[in-house]
Amino acid sequence: MKKQSSLPAILSTALVTVLVAAAAGWGALELGWLHLGTATLGSRDGELDATVRKKGGNFVCEVTVSTPQGSLNSEPKVYADVMVVGLEPEAKSGWYQGEYTISESRKGALRMEGTKAFVSRPAMFERFGQMITQEEFTLDLADGAFVQTLTVKDGTRRHMLKGVCAKFAKAPFK
Secondary structure (H helix, E strand, O other), rough: OOOOOOOHHHHHHHHHHHHHHHHHHHHHHHHHHOOOOOOEEEEEOHHHHHHHHOOOEEEEEEEEEEEOOOOOOOOEEEEEEEEEEEEHHHOEEEOOOOOOOOOOOOOOOEEEEEEEEEEEEEEEEEOOOEEEEEEEEEEEEOOOOEEEEEEEEEOOOOEEEEEEEOOOOOOOOO
């Protein structure tokens, strides 16, 4: 007796599997569970990047503060904090609320490089036994990464705040 070939059964099973997977993928696309294409801000809406670049906005940030206790070389006091960051592209300025602030009343100059916003302001104050000559922060609109830096008179730079920010939305929520 001749043994029957299993090739037709394998091919039909593979075809049915491909059809079921395609139908499930199409259904997921139609229901909005799956999105094809790339947004300019990773997992965030691509429209956010265009809106922030034109009109600016406020961001809520969770940061870790690392503040030296005495001199810049001393053991830092590290703690978590929440603050607000604002970008105003039309005015080419930005600000943040924090320990060493480029505040809403003393804004810094804003420049954009790709998805990263740089806000800086000359400074002239003494902290940790050193003269601080510049404050700067960066906010990457692609992943929300926030870093605040102080520049000392001798040119050394120290990151004081690091964290992540998200766009602050006011009601009505859409």
